[in-house]
Amino acid sequence: MHVPADVRLFVELESAPDLLLPLLDPEAWLTLTELLGQPARREDADRWARQVQETLQMPPDEALRTLFGRRVALVGTGLQPDEEAVVLCRPAGDPAELLRRWPVRPLPSTGQTSIFRLHSSLRVASFGPLLLLADDAAGRTFDRLLTQLETNAAPALANDPVYRRLLARVPADPSGVLFARLIAPPAWPGLPTLALASPRLAALAPLLGNSTSVLCALHREDRLVHLTVVGDAPGSAVARIAALRPLVERLPERTLAAWAGHVPYRDLDGLVASLPEQNLVRVAVEMQNKVGTLRALTDVLSTATCAAVGTVLPAGRPAGGPPAPALAVLINTTDPAAAAREWTALLHSTVALYKLLALRLGNRPPTLSFEPVPVGELTGEQLDLTGLLSDGPRAVLGELHLSWVVEGDALIIASHTHWLREIVAARRGAAPTLETTLERTPRPPTGRRDTIIVVHSGPLADLGSLWLAHLERVAPATLSEDWWRNYQPGGPQVRLGAQVTADGEARRLTVRAVLPGSPADGVLRPGDEIIGVNRLRFATTQPIAEFTRGLVARENPRWVDLIVERDRVVRVRRVPLPFVDPVQVLRRVVAIGRIVQRAVYHDDAPDVDGPRASLTLELRAGAPPLFPFEIQPPESQPAAPGPAPAPPPTTAFAPADQPSSQPADPGHPPAPAPTDSAPAPPPATNPPETAPAPPAAGG
Numbered sequence: 001m002h003v004p005a006d007v008r009l010f011v012e013l014e015s016a017p018d019l020l021l022p023l024l025d026p027e028a029w030l031t032l033t034e035l036l037g038q039p040a041r042r043e044d045a046d047r048w049a050r051q052v053q054e055t056l057q058m059p060p061d062e063a064l065r066t067l068f069g070r071r072v073a074l075v076g077t078g079l080q081p082d083e084e085a086v087v088l089c090r091p092a093g094d095p096a097e098l099l100r101r102w103p104v105r106p107l108p109s110t111g112q113t114s115i116f117r118l119h120s121s122l123r124v125a126s127f128g129p130l131l132l133l134a135d136d137a138a139g140r141t142f143d144r145l146l147t148q149l150e151t152n153a154a155p156a157l158a159n160d161p162v163y164r165r166l167l168a169r170v171p172a173d174p175s176g177v178l179f180a181r182l183i184a185p186p187a188w189p190g191l192p193t194l195a196l197a198s199p200r201l202a203a204l205a206p207l208l209g210n211s212t213s214v215l216c217a218l219h220r221e222d223r224l225v226h227l228t229v230v231g232d233a234p235g236s237a238v239a240r241i242a243a244l245r246p247l248v249e250r251l252p253e254r255t256l257a258a259w260a261g262h263v264p265y266r267d268l269d270g271l272v273a274s275l276p277e278q279n280l281v282r283v284a285v286e287m288q289n290k291v292g293t294l295r296a297l298t299d300v301l302s303t304a305t306c307a308a309v310g311t312v313l314p315a316g317r318p319a320g321g322p323p324a325p326a327l328a329v330l331i332n333t334t335d336p337a338a339a340a341r342e343w344t345a346l347l348h349s350t351v352a353l354y355k356l357l358a359l360r361l362g363n364r365p366p367t368l369s370f371e372p373v374p375v376g377e378l379t380g381e382q383l384d385l386t387g388l389l390s391d392g393p394r395a396v397l398g399e400l401h402l403s404w405v406v407e408g409d410a411l412i413i414a415s416h417t418h419w420l421r422e423i424v425a426a427r428r429g430a431a432p433t434l435e436t437t438l439e440r441t442p443r444p445p446t447g448r449r450d451t452i453i454v455v456h457s458g459p460l461a462d463l464g465s466l467w468l469a470h471l472e473r474v475a476p477a478t479l480s481e482d483w484w485r486n487y488q489p490g491g492p493q494v495r496l497g498a499q500v501t502a503d504g505e506a507r508r509l510t511v512r513a514v515l516p517g518s519p520a521d522g523v524l525r526p527g528d529e530i531i532g533v534n535r536l537r538f539a540t541t542q543p544i545a546e547f548t549r550g551l552v553a554r555e556n557p558r559w560v561d562l563i564v565e566r567d568r569v570v571r572v573r574r575v576p577l578p579f580v581d582p583v584q585v586l587r588r589v590v591a592i593g594r595i596v597q598r599a600v601y602h603d604d605a606p607d608v609d610g611p612r613a614s615l616t617l618e619l620r621a622g623a624p625p626l627f628p629f630e631i632q633p634p635e636s637q638p639a640a641p642g643p644a645p646a647p648p649p650t651t652a653f654a655p656a657d658q659p660s661s662q663p664a665d666p667g668h669p670p671a672p673a674p675t676d677s678a679p680a681p682p683p684a685t686n687p688p689e690t691a692p693a694p695p696a697a698g699g
Contacts, residue, residue, distance in 0.1 A: 002088065002130075003075055004148055005155040005163075007141075009085075012073040013176040013218070017065045019225070019619075024049075024060050027591035034588070039558045039576050055119045057101055066098070067091050067131070075145060076138070084138035086145055088130060095126050111150045162232055166215035169609060170228045171442075176218030182211065209233035209611040223597075223623075226442055227615040234610065244452050245438065247306035247330050247410065252422045253432035254627055255308050256325075256460050260452040262303040263331075268294070293349055297342035301411075302332035308423065311463065312416045313632045314398030316386065319474045320634035322466035324397050326419035331411045340406040343413075344381060347402070351383070373403060373417050376424050380405030382417055441600045441616040453601040461593020462625050464586045471583065484581045485557050494551060494577050496520040496560075500530065504541035507531065508565075523575050524564065532563030535572055557581075597623055 003010055013019070023032055026045040033040045052060045069092030076085030091098060104116035104124065114126045118133070123142060125132040127149045134142040148154055157163055163179055211231025219226045244260040251258055272285045285294060308330070311323035333339035351368050358364070373382045383402040386394070393400075403417040407424050414420035425431040437454055468479070477483050497518020500509040509530040514520050524530075531537055533550035540546060554560045558579045561572050597620040603613035 002145070002149055003073070003157040004144060005157045005160040007075050007077075007157060008181045009076045010073065010157060010179045011177070012071070013068070014071050015069070016072075016176065017069055020064055020068060021061060022595040024064070025591065025594065027587060028595060031588045031591045034576075038574060039556075041556060055102075055122065057103070066093050076141060084134075084141040086132055086134040086138050086141050088132050088145065090129055091131055095129065095131050098131070099124070099126060113146055113150060115146075162213050163215070166213065166230050166232060167217070169230045169612065170215065170217035171219055171226075173219075174217035175220055178216040178218075179213070180215075181213045211611060221442075223619045223621055224440060225617040225619065227617070229613045229615070231611045244304055244306070247304060247332065248452050248454060249433060249435040249438050250427045251306070251308050251434045252310060252426040253434060253436075254422075254456075254459075255310050255434055255454070256456050256463070257309045258306060258434065258452075258454045260304070260306040261450065263305045264303060265298040265301045265331075268298055287353060293342065293346045297339065297346055300333050300335040300338045300342065302334055304332040306330040310419045310422060311629070312418045313630060314416060314418075317395060317398035317632060318634065319395055319470075320632040321470040321474070322463060322631055323629055326414065326416040328412060328414040328419055328423055330423070331413075333406070333409055333411055336406045336409050336411070339411045340404075343404060343411060347383065375403075375405045375407075375417075375421050376428065376430070378405050378407060378424065380417075380420060437598060438600060440598075440618060441602065441614055451601070451603050453599075455599045456597075456626060457589070457593040457599060458597035458620050458623070459593070459626050459629075461590045463629055464590040464593070466629060466631065467586060468583070468590070479583050481557050481579075481581050481584065484579075484583075488578070488580055494519075494560075496524075496575060498524055500544075502544050504543065507538040507541065507543055509543050509547065519575050519577050523573050524562075525566065527566070529565040530562050531565055531570070533560065535561050535563065537563060558584075593620070595620060597626065 022028055026042055029045045029048070030040055030042065033044075049060050052058075052063055056063045058066065067087075067089050070090045072087065072089040074085055074087055099114075099116065102116075102118055102124075104118050107115040107117055107123070109115045112127060116124050116126075118124045121136045123132075123134055123136065125142075125146055127146075130149070132142065132145060132149075144154075148156075157179070166179070167177070209231055211233040214229060214231045216227055216229045219228075244262075248258050248260045268285070306329070308328045310326045310328070312326045314324050317324070331339075348370070351370075355368070367387060368383060368385070370381055370383055373380050380403055385400045385402055386398075389397060389400055400415060401417050402413065402415070403420045404411065404413045405420060405424065406412070407427055410427075412420060412423055414423065422431065426433045434454060437456075438452075471478055495518070497515035498511050498520045499513040499515075500511055502509050511520075511524050511526055511528040511530065513526055514524050530543075530547070533547050534554055536550075538546050551560055557577070558581070559574050559576050561574050564571060564573045597618045599615065599617050601613065601615045603611065
């Protein structure tokens with residue numbers, strides 16, 4: 001009864017310190033901040049821990065056990081940094097004793113509630129056994145919760161018909177609940193209509209059939225955590241679809257990750273037609289269609305498809321090292337013999353086409369030959385693609401094949417012949433399989449399953465740690481984020497996706513529009529005043545030029561910190577930038593795998609009750625590795641990669657009031673501004689995202 005019905009985001013957990021404590025690990029904390037759209041550095045994690053110590057007079061682990069030891073809820077408007085959130089908890093200790101321990105200042109209070117100022121921007125309220133904690137930015141939500149605590153005047157979430165209907169579709173007595181409105185609900189009598197829901201929350205809608213509200217329930221079973229997610233999208237009767245579970249449960253037990261879903265192969269022509277006319281894939285498919293080979297193949301493929309990642313110790317790696325990843329795709333067929341015949345014909349004609357194009361371009365094509373290979377009792381075929389690898393990928397993969405065989409009713413295609421043999425052995429009962437892992441999910445299998453995902457996150461973490469140590473020995477330069485700046489899919493250019501008007505005299509940029517889906521979406525708003533970059537205020541009358549150089553000189557490639565004035569309040573706002581760092585991804589995988597040993601996910605095609613999905617996590621909790629990995633000895637030591645060249649200047653948005661050869665469009669920025677203004681400021685230490693902005697240079 002303490003939570004109003006029209007909240008957008010409500011999370012409640014009971015007796016969950018053991019679930020939350022692992023998130024205090026710095027790498028896990030950084031992973032969580034990235035998932036929430038607030039990327040940070042290791043130094044930020046250490047600074048956050050010190051701030052908790054200074055504010056609450058206790059280390060983070062003690063604070064978590066004390067405040068969240070019994071029951072805790074988060075009530076807010078979304079997951080973006082500038083959205084409101086209030087923590088409502090029933091602490092394990094006496095609230096009055098905590099308030100005496102904390103450095104608080106009393107604030108004006110009414111009724112049964114006592115309100116205090118804790119630290120510079122944190123408010124805390126005491127109401128009987130409950131505590132409310134919120135930043136000043138969450139003032140409206142904080143005040144509404146206080147009013148609800150005192151009066152219960154507004155309709156309560158517990159009585160909301162959408163919430164109750166979703167709660168009835170999950171197992172009873174959950175120990176945790178997450179409820180999110182992805183689209184604002186109709187107004188309750190006497191309550192204001194909510195604005196559109198959080199962009200980050202709204203992005204989740206397609207995952208559950210475009211539901212407007214979703215609910216996730218948590219249940220515990222020793223080290224197993226079961227999550228059931230349901231949505232309110234209207235359901236309908238669905239026909240039985242091809243079963244996915246047999247494809248997954250017969251994979252090798254040592255499969256690191258597997259995905260199974262439905263791929264409409266007969267619609268391939270329509271998908272290809274949406275590509276540009278000169279696209280290489282479109283040209284190749286259209287040429288195959290002229291002889292009918294591709295259509296003959298797709299006609300005998302079912303929709304049920306599975307992708308599986310395993311490991312191999314390939315030949316030809318001079319530096320040796322941990323096992324390399326191997327990929328396989330399994331596709332159910334309606335006519336296995338025809339599928340094998342048409343796939344082989346398709347591949348032979350594709351190789352012939354590739355060689356012809358290479359000769360027309362004046363290149364000498366590498367030798368590509370087909371040969372039969374034994375796969376258990378079967379005979380498959382292999383195309384060796386190792387010659388297509390450059391030195392970098394070859395040092396990691398060693399060799400690359402396109403190997404295939406038909407086993408039962410499945411066409412199996414693998415990147416390494418050894419991985420193909422392991423899959424066939426497991427499917428034929430000659431090796432352990434994933435069936436025991438799938439049995440950890442409590443829901444019985446159905447014929448309506450749309451997706452199945454299995455991840456052995458513990459072994460992935462163990463393998464990731466081995467690779468990090470290997471890279472430290474043979475290619476230490478690749479461990480730096482700076483090394484990857486010039487190796488991005490879109491190149492080194494960065495665009496925020498904001499249209500601005502520059503005011504040189506005021507030394508600021510006014511945001512006029514933000515492109516939906518751009519990095520700035522959800523962080524900046526029309527009307528915001530950008531008065532600095534990299535946590536330093538603009539010092540000249542050319543803010544566009546300063547910003548351009550500041551963006552290039554940003555300390556971390558994964559974000560830029562802007563000083564933004566909004567509603568006369570100045571804050572540092574962190575804009576996450578698209579940046580692919582495989583080593584950083586590896587570190588995040590290791591962080592997750594130290595907490596979760598394995599995970600099983602599946603969702604169902606929506607039925608008359610609506611969409612539903614389930615996720616089972618097995619916590620690692622100090623358990624030993626599921627299986628070991630063999631290290632391949634080096635043949636010779638390659639030279640470490642050299643430093644990457646410096647990235648060129650980059651413009652993130654177009655000024656709306658300055659001349660340019662291009663329109664002020666966030667997707668097409670103008671050329672970099674001249675460099676005759678003040679030099680770019682040096683990088684500064686990053687305080688927390690909500691920290692106040694530093695003073696202007698020179699006072």
